[in-house]
Amino acid sequence: MMLLYHLWLSPHCRKVRLMLGEKQLPFETRIQKTWDRDESFLALNPTGEVPVLVDEDGNRVCGSQPICEYLDEMYGDQPLIGTGAVMRAEVRRLIDWFDVKFNEEVGINLVEEKIMKRFLGLGEPSSSAVRAGGRNIHTHLGYIDWLAERRTWLAGEDLTLADLTAAAHLSCVDYIGDVPWDEHPEAKDWYARIKSRPSFRPILGDHIPGAPPPRHYADLDF
Amino acid sequence: MMLLYHLWLSPHCRKVRLMLGEKQLPFETRIQKTWDRDESFLALNPTGEVPVLVDEDGNRVCGSQPICEYLDEMYGDQPLIGTGAVMRAEVRRLIDWFDVKFNEEVGINLVEEKIMKRFLGLGEPSSSAVRAGGRNIHTHLGYIDWLAERRTWLAGEDLTLADLTAAAHLSCVDYIGDVPWDEHPEAKDWYARIKSRPSFRPILGDHIPGAPPPRHYADLDF
Structure with a gap:
């Protein structure tokens, strides 16, 4: 299953959650306290920020717009970034x-x-x-x-x-x-x-x- | 010919100029003093910000990443946002x-x-x-x-x-x-x-x- 590192009141994380929901893609979430230094998370995203998505294949994608573009390209029956x-x-x-x-x-x-x-x-x-x-x-x-x-x-x-x-x-x-x-x-x-x-x-x-x-x-x- | 509204030392505008250059697309530029209120420009981009590109077909695209995504999709012999x-x-x-x-x-x-x-x-x-x-x-x-x-x-x-x-x-x-x-x-x-x-x-x-x-x-x- 996909894993999303997020924070509750981050609008950028909510955007990804909504995108995953509209695509009907099941995912787990993990809260990442970005204010605490976490070396294993920094290895995943050197900016230390959320959202970060780890796909089922192990691909990691950082940042709300790169994640949403990625999801729209990979899971594309009904494009959500528009047609044309x-x-x-x-x-x-x-x-x-x-x-x-x-x-x-x-x-x-x-x-x-x-x-x-x-x-x-x-x-x-x-x-x-x-x-x-x-x-x-x-x-x-x-x-x-x-x-x-x-x-x-x-x-x-x-x-x-x-x-x-x-x-x-x-x-x-x-x-x-x-x-x-x-x-x-x-x-x-x-x-x-x-x-x-x-x-x-x-x-x-x-x-x-x-x-x-x-x-x-x-x-x-x- | 395409028209780019820009400012000299705006990195976001330079990014679009480089993209147009790499795609070998001819374009004209117009300096837009975004600190002066300009109703005709606000009609083009309600944020009042540069870059804004007007394509040969009259399509206007606002913001450096939307413009670059647009150019890469429209003029796509050699993709510059990567393959896959x-x-x-x-x-x-x-x-x-x-x-x-x-x-x-x-x-x-x-x-x-x-x-x-x-x-x-x-x-x-x-x-x-x-x-x-x-x-x-x-x-x-x-x-x-x-x-x-x-x-x-x-x-x-x-x-x-x-x-x-x-x-x-x-x-x-x-x-x-x-x-x-x-x-x-x-x-x-x-x-x-x-x-x-x-x-x-x-x-x-x-x-x-x-x-x-x-x-x-x-x-x-x-």
Whole structure:
């Protein structure tokens, strides 16, 4: 069986979990505390970061986008990075949007400040970072509103890795209750559709000891 | 003809220029001052960032990795992201290494601090950032040494986008004379091989008004 090294509230790891779920590939998970030095893990991935996937053949793949590209090439009945170079470019543009821009402007400011800092004993969250994250999330939800008004899924007619990536990032912020869903009805409707997919069930079951999610987090009718 | 919106000292833009050069695809360039608000450019790429490529068919592709994946799929006689899913995973792992890790640990600390801040009137470079960049670059050159001792090119026997990406990032730091080549002979030998390729010539011809490169920058025998 495949083995995924991950962390619960890492959006990049959740993206891979969703991809594996959509591909209906069974996998085991192992939590890798990337803040502790672990020589055997560094031998697997010299950056020391998650996600890392070890395939059944023993192939190891590092990083969320390389892993998802690999899975889409290897297990390809229904491509999730889109069909044709032009569509794939659009899917990858949106993936970059969430993996880089959303992560920097929202995820790090909210999830890392409020959760990771506390767990690692790095002090109180910075109130200016939290305020910035809370402001910035509206731009991103507004962009999802805009896309969802024009397309069935974020990149076009079909569900793609762009949807899974956006939902992975939002799900981490939703775990701490910081997504203003009610102000963004189209984004909320899109997220409700993703949330009801079987691939999402394990994500909704995540429960970090000492930091439980709000009640609406796992609720399909939120 | 294709049109590339870019900036001179952006490693992500240089990566695309090298990819286009290796594919022998003719293209025009347009400098996009991403710090000035430009509605027509925002319509092309809502992040407002470069690189953006407009293909001959009018397809626009945003972001260095989506552009390079697109070019490799569309103009594919000699794939530069590798052959087979396992090799592509290794190429993409190394691309991520330089686009994310090198960029954060070295490029931003040196090139953005020393050049971009000055051009944008954002004050003096932070001496602690510059010191960190100067320390961190040894880790990265050491990793290139290690790979170059074991492989012909960074990802294996063939030149790939991993080499182009690493060279694009290093070339920006070399433009300000901050690469300690003499302490890393294998990395230097690898870079000399890349530097002598026709695709690299336009990069070596870059000359930013008011910030000329050191003499060794364009010298193939540096």
